[in-house]
Amino acid sequence: MTVASGPVIPNFGSGSSCEVNNGWFCTDWVRQHWADTLQPALFQHIELAAIAIGIGFAIAFLLALVGFRFRLVDPPIGIISDFLYTIPSLALFQILVPFTGITLLTVEIALVSYTLLILYRNMIEGLHAVPVEVVDAARGSGFTRIQTFTRVELPLALPAILTGLRVATVSTISIATIAPFVIAKGLGQPIYAALSEDVFKTEIFVAGGMVIALALVADGLIVLLQRGLTPWVRA
Amino acid sequence: MKTFVDAFRFMADNPHLLLEKTGEHLELSGAALGIALVLALPLGLWLGHLHRGLFLAAGVSNVGRALPSLVLIAFGLTIFGVGFWNNTAALVVLAIPPILTNAYFAIDTCDRDVVDAARGMGMTGMQVLLRVELPLGLPFVLAGIRVASIFVIATATIAAVAGGGGLGQIIVNQASYGLSGVVAASLCVSVLAFAAAGILTLVRRTASPSHESLT
Amino acid sequence: MPGQAAELVFDEATKRYPGREGAAVDHLSLTVPAGEICVLVGPSGGGKTTALRLVNRLIELTSGDIRIDGTSVKAQNLVQLRRGIGYVIQQVGLFPHMTIEANIGTVPRLYGRPRSWIKTRSAELLELVGLDPSYAKRYPAQLSGGERQRVGLARALAGNPPLMLMDEPFGAIDPIVRTRLQDEFLRLQREVRKTVVFVTHDIDEAIKIGDRLAVIRTGGRLAQYDTPRAILEKPADDFVAEFIGPDRALKALSLHTLAELELGPPADGPTCGLEMTVRDALALLLEKKATVLAVTDEKGAVIGSITREELLA
Numbered sequence: 001m002t003v004a005s006g007p008v009i010p011n012f013g014s015g016s017s018c019e020v021n022n023g024w025f026c027t028d029w030v031r032q033h034w035a036d037t038l039q040p041a042l043f044q045h046i047e048l049a050a051i052a053i054g055i056g057f058a059i060a061f062l063l064a065l066v067g068f069r070f071r072l073v074d075p076p077i078g079i080i081s082d083f084l085y086t087i088p089s090l091a092l093f094q095i096l097v098p099f100t101g102i103t104l105l106t107v108e109i110a111l112v113s114y115t116l117l118i119l120y121r122n123m124i125e126g127l128h129a130v131p132v133e134v135v136d137a138a139r140g141s142g143f144t145r146i147q148t149f150t151r152v153e154l155p156l157a158l159p160a161i162l163t164g165l166r167v168a169t170v171s172t173i174s175i176a177t178i179a180p181f182v183i184a185k186g187l188g189q190p191i192y193a194a195l196s197e198d199v200f201k202t203e204i205f206v207a208g209g210m211v212i213a214l215a216l217v218a219d220g221l222i223v224l225l226q227r228g229l230t231p232w233v234r235a
Numbered sequence: 236m237k238t239f240v241d242a243f244r245f246m247a248d249n250p251h252l253l254l255e256k257t258g259e260h261l262e263l264s265g266a267a268l269g270i271a272l273v274l275a276l277p278l279g280l281w282l283g284h285l286h287r288g289l290f291l292a293a294g295v296s297n298v299g300r301a302l303p304s305l306v307l308i309a310f311g312l313t314i315f316g317v318g319f320w321n322n323t324a325a326l327v328v329l330a331i332p333p334i335l336t337n338a339y340f341a342i343d344t345c346d347r348d349v350v351d352a353a354r355g356m357g358m359t360g361m362q363v364l365l366r367v368e369l370p371l372g373l374p375f376v377l378a379g380i381r382v383a384s385i386f387v388i389a390t391a392t393i394a395a396v397a398g399g400g401g402l403g404q405i406i407v408n409q410a411s412y413g414l415s416g417v418v419a420a421s422l423c424v425s426v427l428a429f430a431a432a433g434i435l436t437l438v439r440r441t442a443s444p445s446h447e448s449l450t
Numbered sequence: 451m452p453g454q455a456a457e458l459v460f461d462e463a464t465k466r467y468p469g470r471e472g473a474a475v476d477h478l479s480l481t482v483p484a485g486e487i488c489v490l491v492g493p494s495g496g497g498k499t500t501a502l503r504l505v506n507r508l509i510e511l512t513s514g515d516i517r518i519d520g521t522s523v524k525a526q527n528l529v530q531l532r533r534g535i536g537y538v539i540q541q542v543g544l545f546p547h548m549t550i551e552a553n554i555g556t557v558p559r560l561y562g563r564p565r566s567w568i569k570t571r572s573a574e575l576l577e578l579v580g581l582d583p584s585y586a587k588r589y590p591a592q593l594s595g596g597e598r599q600r601v602g603l604a605r606a607l608a609g610n611p612p613l614m615l616m617d618e619p620f621g622a623i624d625p626i627v628r629t630r631l632q633d634e635f636l637r638l639q640r641e642v643r644k645t646v647v648f649v650t651h652d653i654d655e656a657i658k659i660g661d662r663l664a665v666i667r668t669g670g671r672l673a674q675y676d677t678p679r680a681i682l683e684k685p686a687d688d689f690v691a692e693f694i695g696p697d698r699a700l701k702a703l704s705l706h707t708l709a710e711l712e713l714g715p716p717a718d719g720p721t722c723g724l725e726m727t728v729r730d731a732l733a734l735l736l737e738k739k740a741t742v743l744a745v746t747d748e749k750g751a752v753i754g755s756i757t758r759e760e761l762l763a
Contacts, residue, residue: 086432088389091421094406098238098418137543140506140615141556141605142533155547170300177303178393181407191309195396201313208306215301232547232589 026202033203037190042210045186048176049218052108053169056115063116064123074124081117089114089175093182107179114175115168122164126157159233162226166219173215187211241415242422249416253402253423260401260427263394264387267326271383275331276376279338283372284364292339299332304390308397317398322391329390330383337379341372374439381435388428402427455484455645456612458505462514465500465670474500475670477514482662484519484612487639487646489660491653492693497670498649502615505647506535518613533557536606536614536644540621542598544590550576550601551586557609575604578641580634596627603635607642616648620655632658653694657682657701665690679705703729708745711761713754719744721752732761 030038067074087095092110100106130153138152177188187207194203227234246253282288304325311325345368353367369376395403405412405420412420458481465475475497482488490498503509505516507523516523523531544553552559554575555568563571573583579600590598599619606614620628632655639646650656656663657678665673665681667689674686682702685691694701708731709724719742722731731743735758745754 086385086428087425088385088392088421088428090389090392090403090406091424091428094417094421095425097414131541131543131546133539133541133543134545135543136508136539137537137602138545140508140532140535140537140539142529142531142560144529147560152545152547156545158547167300170297174301174303177305188303188305191305192396195309195312199312204306204309204313208303208309211303211306212301215303216298219297219301230547232591 022198022201024201025205029202030206037203038206038210041185041187041189041207042214044189045173045176045211045214048107048111048179048186049169049172052111052172052176053115053165055108056112056168056172057119057165059112060116060119060123063120064127067120067124068127077120078124081113081120084113085117087113089178090181093178097182102182104183104185106182107176107185111172111175115172118168118171119161119164122160122167123157126160126164127153129160130156155230159226159230162222162229166222166226169218169222170215173211173218177211187214238414238418241413242418245413245415245419246422249419252405253419256400256402256405256420257423257427260388260391260403260424263322263326263399263401264384264391267323267391268330268380268384268387270323271327271330271334271387272380274327275335276338279335280342280364280369280376283339283342284360284368286343288339289343292336292343296332296336299329299336302329304329304386304393305396308390308393308399312397321397322394322399325397326387326390326394330387333379333382333386335379337382338372338376341375341379342368345371373442377435377439377442381432381439384431384435385428388424388431392424454612455643456519457484458482458488458613458645458647459517460501460514461517463501463504463511463516464513465497465504465509466512472669473497473512475504478666478670478672479514480664480672480675482645482647484645485643486661487648487659488662488664489648489650489656490664490666491650491656491660492666492673493668494651496666496668498651498666499617500670501666502617502647502649505613505615506532506537533560533609534611534613536609536611538599538602538606538614538616538619540618542590542602544598544601544605546590548589549586550588550590550593553590553601554604554608556605557611561609571608572604575608576601578607578638579604596623596631599623599631603638607644612645614644614646616646618650619648621650621652628655635659654701657704665693700729703727703732708756711756713745713756714742714760715755716752717742717744717755719755721746721750723748724753728761731756732758735761 063077067077084092089110092113093106096106096109100109134152134156135148138148143151176186177191179186180188180192187210190203190207194200194207197203279292282292307325307329308322311321315321315324342364349371350363350367353363358366391399391401392403392406395401395407402420402424405416406424409417460478460480463475463478464473466473478501480488490501492498500509504511505518505523507528511524518535544550545556548556551569551572554572555563558568558571569586572586576583576585581597581600581604585593585597585601590601593601602619606616620631623631636659648656648659650659660678662676663678663681664675665686667673673693674681674690679702681690682694682698682705685694685698691698704727706728707724708722708726708728711728719740720734720738721744722734723746726734735741735743742755742757744752745756747753
């Protein structure tokens with residue numbers, strides 16, 4: 001990657017005058033490159049994030065089950081995931097490369113690590129926040145331990161779990177932008193490319209805007225899911 | 236595993252380079268964090284004190300999370316061109332949401348009865364904020380600053396693609412420094428982030444309300 | 451599902467916590483006859499709640515036994531035991547994520563009753579506890595404290611348990627609503643005739659609600675077990691006398707109604723109904739500065755009179 005420095009020598013091929021002059025926003029360029037650049041990058045980005053969130057959610061849920069059932073292991077799990085969260089994402093990518101190579105796996109391991117802390121914390125806190133008297137009433141009514149968990153504790157922790165999912169999803173979509181430092185995938189790729197090609201503004205704005213829009217749309221969808229799944233919260 | 240050994244060898248062979256880049260990294264991060272603190276902290280505290288601007292405080296944190304660091308760095312470069320401001324501005328924008336939101340909620344959620352008692356004893360609004368609300372909310376305020384510093388140190392690495400100095404210059408330039416250099420610099424950045432997080436955790440522990448002296 | 455009422459026997463029931471001096475419940479022995487309300491009353495922290503929770507084994511006995519209709523609680527499957535006992539607590543503990551109908555249907559659903567059956571049963575129970583059927587589809591957060599406790603009661607009754615455990619059920623409710631809930635609970639009990647163990651630290655509530663009172667002193671020991679009248683008239687020791695208060699003679703007056711007294715011929719004076727307690731009738735006399743009250747029947751016709759002297763006799 002070369003750093004853009006010195007006088008900018010426009011060399012944007014045979015595009016429109018807007019492109020040649022590196023204008024602020026060239027609609028022509030967007031129209032021409034939607035199919036070959038932007039749309040594939042968007043789909044790859046969604047894929048990167050979806051895999052990470054899915055795996056991260058599954059692992060965090062299992063860890064939360066263990067951490068909730070056996071309180072002793074809760075602090076260590078918390079400390080480890082807090083530790084992972086502190087490592088800068090770009091650094092984590094590079095540190096993983098010697099082990100897992102220039103692969104999708106490297107990117108996903110890093111992305112999953114970041115989702116873990118957020119999801120685990122929210123799950124555990126949501127489960128611990130279930131009022132004692134409600135659990136007492138459930139046990140007193142004759143719920144088995146498993147019934148108490150699946151019918152009372154888990155549903156009541158749902159708002160907190162989904163809030164964690166929101167934060168994790170938005171963060172993952174955001175961090176996935178750095179994937180091109182390892183593999184050429186996702187919406188970070190056009191941005192990365194535009195930075196190398198003497199800072200082609202249109203591409204940066206469009207791809208950057210798409211990442212932000214994707215994050216906000218995903219956020220909105222989870223809010224809708226939250227409303228549908230937890231009608232009692234607004235009651 | 237060999238790469239890791241090489242990375243440590245790289246550290247031993249190039250202490251000056253790494254120290255210099257770490258210094259640059261701290262300079263950029265520190266400047267951005269300082270500016271963000273000056274802008275966001277008083278605003279968050281004051282809004283929290285007035286219990287106003289919930290929309291702003293919550294919205295800023297939601298939108299803030301959705302702003303990817305690479306996009307911010309790229310936008311900074313497009314708008315300001317290469318210089319001091321492109322990366323600093325991007326990092327400031329990144330650091331503001333956690334600081335502002337935590338400051339707001341730290342003060343907004345203070346025990347109303349305690350605040351009421353303080354008012355009842357004749358404290359002015361500013362005295363209530365500085366002597367009661369801020370000490371009580373301090374752990375949460377510091378937690379926001381902690382998150383912001385982790386973000387800034389991490390993102391300052393990416394700033395290298397937009398003309399920034401610091402350890403990122405090594406990380407994004409494998410051609411010159413080799414994988415061992417890249418890994419070595421990555422470890423340095425991680426240590427830096429841990430140190431910052433650790434220091435702020437320590438500050439938070441020592442500044443818990445029970446240790447506040449009565450002034 | 452279970453039905454009717456069961457006899458409950460505490461037999462030297464004891465609970466000790468390891469590492470703590472003294473017992474929480476100490477050799478508690480008493481029998482609650484089927485269909486009666488037994489109130490465990492005593493100072494806060496005295497072990498009443500612990501004694502209650504020993505029955506549905508939310509706390510396990512250290513020694514001794516508790517039998518429901520002759521069967522030891524220890525001999526029963528934990529989950530089956532609890533499903534057969536209604537349980538009402540002060541904080542109510544409604545499930546916030548379920549509608550009122552689903553809350554009431556908790557135990558029937560555990561028994562695998564069909565949806566339509568639960569719907570009908572919920573509606574019946576809502577009516578029984580004095581709530582409009584339109585409450586069925588609401589969530590607990592939309593109800594007032596008093597309404598929530600009514601739902602709590604309906605939920606406990608839904609499985610038609612022969613035994614109900616109630617732990618300070620009206621403790622967190624304001625005095626006016628509390629009085630109304632107590633009255634309605636007594637009316638309800640006349641209909642359903644359950645065996646009830648009721649915990650409170652409020653002696654007035656205990657006297658009003660209980661067929662029998664068990665006064666528990668600190669350390670979970672039984673100080674006296676008898677009818678409210680017997681306890682007010684003859685407290686077993688200084689602890690009981692102090693606990694029920696220096697005005698126990700006055701409290702005793704609230705156990706009798708005018709219907710139990712011999713009335714004089716109709717006379718002029720402030721009017722009062724037959725169902726009024728002697729204590730309230732005295733209060734009325736004092737308030738109106740009168741010496742005689744005109745007593746009326748349900749239709750409001752004067753059927754007799756009663757004088758101050760006769761009331762105090």
